[in-house]
Amino acid sequence: MMRRVKRTVAARVTDPVVGVARSAREYRSRTGDTAVAVQAVICGSLGAAFVAFLVGSQWTVFPAGVFLATTVVGWRREQAATGKAVTFLMTVGTVGVLALIVAFLLVRSVPAVEHMGVGLLGRTADPLWAARDGGVYSLAPMLVGTAITTCIATVIATPVGIAGAVFISEIAPPRVRDVVKPGIELMAGIPSITYGFIGLTVLNQYFYAEFRTPTIGSYLAAGAMIGVMALPTVVTISEDALAAVPESVKSGALAMGSTPWQTTKSVTLPAGLSGVSAGVLLGVGRAMGETMAATVMLTHTKGFPSPVFDVFSQYGETLTTVIAFEGGNASGVHMSALFAGGVVLFVTVMALSVGSQYVEWRMHRKLGGET
Amino acid sequence: MGTATKTTLATGESVVGAVTSRTVLGVTAATVVLAVACLMQWVAPGGAVVGIPVATLLGGGLAVAGCGIAVLGAGSRLGYIETTPSRATSLAAGCVVGMLWAVSGGVATTVAVGGGDAWLPVAVVGGVAGALATVLPREDAGATLPAAAVIVGWGGAIAASGGGGGWTWAPAWSSAVFPGTEIVPVVAVGGALLAAWSGASAHAGFGAEGRQAGAYALVGAVVVGTLSVLVLLVGFVVLKGITPVLTGASLTGGTLGLPFVDAAVPWPTLPFVTNQTGGLYVTIPGVFPALVGTLWLVFGAVVAAVPLGIGAAVFLTEYAERGRFTQLVEVATNGLWSTPSIVFGLFGLAFLVPRLSGGNSILVGQLVLGCMLLPLVLLTCREALLAVPDAHRDASAALGVTKWQTIRSVVVPAAMPGTITGVILGVGRIAGETAPLLLVFGGAPYPSNTPDVLGSFSLMAQPPFVTNDALLAPASALPYQLYTTITAGVFPKDEFTTAAFGWGTALVLLAVVIGLYAVGIASRRYFRRKLHHE
Known part of the structure; x- marks a missing residue:
């Protein structure tokens, strides 16, 4: 009994990992080396550019430049792979906008919550x-x-x-x-x-x-x-x-x-x-x-x-x-x-x-x- | 559908019924028009139209309609008018009429006794009696007589009140006072709607056909009302704004210098659109800076959002397996679409402003509006991509074309018309967006210069190497200009009052938005027609 429970728990943990590993293998077998490199550089550089932008660094322009350059080069050499990577990033970007909205609204409202506590929503006495x-x-x-x-x-x-x-x-x-x-x-x-x-x-x-x-x-x-x-x-x-x-x-x-x-x-x-x-x-x-x-x-x-x-x-x-x-x-x-x-x-x-x-x-x- | 009406007319016996029901509907429509004119204050409720007091006309109209309905109902019940009634009226109609009886009884008691608690039992008894009188008898009597009693009663009260002048109702729960002059037309509209429902039902000979006619009459009245509101809104802006917009305008007043030859030809001028708002030497202030600002905003938003939206739609439709991920993206996109505009403004203020410009700027405005446009582009493009038949994809694959080539040269071009239409309609929406601009974009209330975005690019030695002062500075846009004009108070120039300048701005803004919508809707119809002819 105990062993079966353990096995189910283990399966629940490992199943997604196995799934991811399998799709990764499939992806690797279907994609050429250059294409993988292009996709990796595109995703990596854009991710780096985003992080740099998030911390407000003036060096944002460099990873962004790498991203643009890779995309242009990739577009000429490995158009299918580049197109897939870029459209994927665009999809992530759309969800990302929503995530950023949530994150920044929450972060910026923390001081008010700390200052007012429950009264922020419930205070009915003057002054309001x-x-x-x-x-x-x-x-x-x-x-x-x-x-x-x-x-x-x-x-x-x-x-x-x-x-x-x-x-x-x-x-x-x-x-x-x-x-x-x-x-x-x-x-x-x-x-x-x-x-x-x-x-x-x-x-x-x-x-x-x-x-x-x-x-x-x-x-x-x-x-x-x-x-x-x-x-x-x-x-x-x-x-x-x-x-x-x-x-x-x-x-x-x-x-x-x-x-x-x-x-x-x-x-x-x-x-x-x-x-x-x-x-x-x-x-x-x-x-x-x-x-x-x-x-x-x-x-x-x-x-x-x-x-x-x-x-x-x-x-x-x-x-x-x-x-x-x-x-x-x-x-x-x-x-x-x-x-x-x-x-x-x-x-x-x-x-x-x-x-x-x-x-x-x-x-x-x-x-x-x-x- | 029309057979019932035809037989009643053809038999000849029911000519009285047809004439009566038509009269009822006509009188009802006239009453509504007059009542709305009263509410709009085109006609004074205490005044007169063609020598007859308005109150008498309104009350008389209701009374005539009510009597007509009573005649129709009684005539049908007694067999003089041939109809096809059901056994009973619907419970919903019974509830409504009962409610009206209750209200009428209560109000009448209060007016007669002059206060006290006597109104409550009267209202309850009246309500129950009205509901039962509607529900219990055969439909031709139930759907007409109780309603007619209400209508005639209201009509008599209105006619007797003399338009409600000098009489007010000040309930304790409200800070406002309800004057009789406004209650009378509202009651008249309500009574007329009831008459329209009952009269239309009688006109079609009761039964299923009659209920359909009654329902259609009500729905039609609602739709006509909605469209009238639209026409009134647009007409009002045009009426108020046309004078300031046309100030100083002429077809041949301006000059156009011809290039290469030293000559000038007469040219139309429209100073309100082409002049600066502030500045020393401007006699007729205009909205040119705001217009240019709006164009830049829209341009930037489209550049930011359209590729992103189309790319994401392509990935979702063509590459991604249907599953958790696509579901997440769909929920997120729909969520973004319904997110309030002011929240986008807060987002821009917290995320983009400190990282890009340190203050209000065109660039942040463009990006924030782009974020608002993005979900719309994605949704419409995805819909258009899904509408591309799989046969196209299969045919392309059968020819040995790779997946990416198929997407690029078959699928996306086929989905372009739908996407373009969606983008145009979306642009119409964001062009009029104001709320986020208040937080991240707006500058001086009456700008005296136009942002020179193209001429302001400059290179520099440290990252990010290229910068644009105009793009990083606040500006004005048409909706923002209208807001500042409303809130700023005194207008600095003598030519216009604040209100006149505001109406002019509103008209230009409306023209831009309606123009975009017209293009969008026309292109949708064009592509749809083309699709159907194929």
Whole structure:
């Protein structure tokens, strides 16, 4: 019994090693000596250049030069090997960007965590955010602000977005679709600062003049604008999901005598539900990360509205706006607190992204398509 | 699909029904238009249109629509109008109508009694009664009469309120005060949507067809609303920005010096686009530095991201085995794609700024925007590569072509159209990106010179041997210019107010972005059509 356990553990440790060794042998047998040398120099020099750049050395230029020279020489002599190595490095680079973002956000937010402890996220007593007296930085009001604007935006973007997706994918005749779809895409393309400028001059003024909000700028106005901006994400991804439902499934329902709407409601939407919820999740992520419109429209007063659903209060600050507004001239622990805000934002949006990918993957598996 | 409607019309008995339902839908649409005009403050809710008070029009419209729906429902139930109703209305519709009855009952009680707790029992009883009245009877009565009661009630209230002028609602939980002049149009829109659903359902003769018509009416209304928002946004920017952009512009006002011959010909000028923003001798300030800055940013981002993205996509699709590694890269790419732009700014601030320029600079801006563009390039290129049929690869391999040669001369060229389209759409997105620029890029609010990147390369004796002062200095870009104009306050020149200059900048930015999108979408359609014709 004991021996078998030991053997399994040993196998678990050695299996990957054996696997790697086997693929290494295969690689060696299939690749010529020159090619191996070229690939090794390319990977090595780029790695060295990265390390040198990371420590801020002025000698970065030398390994980078070696990399370029090897790539040029390799491109002429061993094009296939060079191409494979370079595209591999590009793939690693893409993951590397994400890894660097994570690493640098975490490293830079350490001082704030050391300074504030749990209070960085949970402090609700005054002062909430002050640079004087050694500095007090509580992200709690921004968390509440982000939650409020995101909720408002989601409430607007979800039903409208799903209706838009159903319209484009199921209802609209091709001619109408050719107009509506680019229109929605264009909506995603209008720069967020433009949305913000319009929101600032129109929506904020409207609520201030007609609803007598205490300040020019409220969570409701900003949230509504963000909802409009998150709308195209929901529409595009939900529409993809609905279009991915196999035509045979829809035809089957139609052949049973159901109307197109019955088919949409009882067959297509349930089948594409995972994809639609993936679109909603990504839309929530977009709304959460939306910066410029909120920065321009909100009041940058930190505090908790009471009750919490009072969306017209004088308070207005979210995680994104505080970074954009104060990031330009912050330093020390203050800057570190902003980085901590960035970490919270990044982790949440990343979780939403991974979650949406998971439900989408599940849908594709269920529908029998390629994963 | 259309047979039910056709028979009802053809039998002749239901002409009344068809006319009534059309009238209901028409009146409903007119009511929505008027209510939206009120909300947009094109029409004063207390004012009048063609001599009739707006409140009377809104309330009357709702009342007429409600009565029409009641006639349709009753007529169908009593057998005067031929329809094909189901046995009952859906539970969801029952919930919605019940809710509306509850709200109406509660509000009416509060207004009649003047406060107190009497509203609660009335609301509960009203809600249950409304829901039951919708769900229990046959569909033609259930889907019309309870809803019609709500609509007529609201219409009467609106007409009686005289547009809600002077009346406000200040709930304790809100810092804001809700004026009657704004509540009335909102209620009118809500009532009209209900009328549209019920009327469309009746128009198609209830039953499955009717439910489809009702649902399509609502979905259509939502889509029309969304597109109207888009048109309003773009139209508003154009309307506000066209005056500053065209200031001093003329088709023949400028001169173009011809090379080699000592002569000049008249040439169009557009000072807002071609002038400096600051500076002593500029009479009409323009956005030229910002425009050039945006072009450099986009250029740098494309140079950094496009080869990287395409290379990674090629490796993932052609070389890598499907497994842990490709999965990791996919998750990472999708994660990068949804990472908020401000986080990219923080990343640039922490990683790139201290190592490259020590302060805000064009180069860091380019790289940060490149990082944002990278996932989009990778995703679209990968999609395009996966769409290349395996037959192409097999055919090439069968001819004895090596794998790399196949990738280079068969697979990648076939995937290029899709990739280019994706890149153009991505560029449209990053051209308008502002948030990271605040942290890593932006310089003076009103620059008086344009970055001279090409002319600033210089060699030096110690590593890194080549440097470029313009590339390592902060600059301005169109979205950044708009942000600084909004936040900086007073505009230094007399020609424009701050707002006017901001709207002009917004229009130029919008033109750049829409131009890129138009090119992207047009190229997608072109390639798609070409693909289908093959």
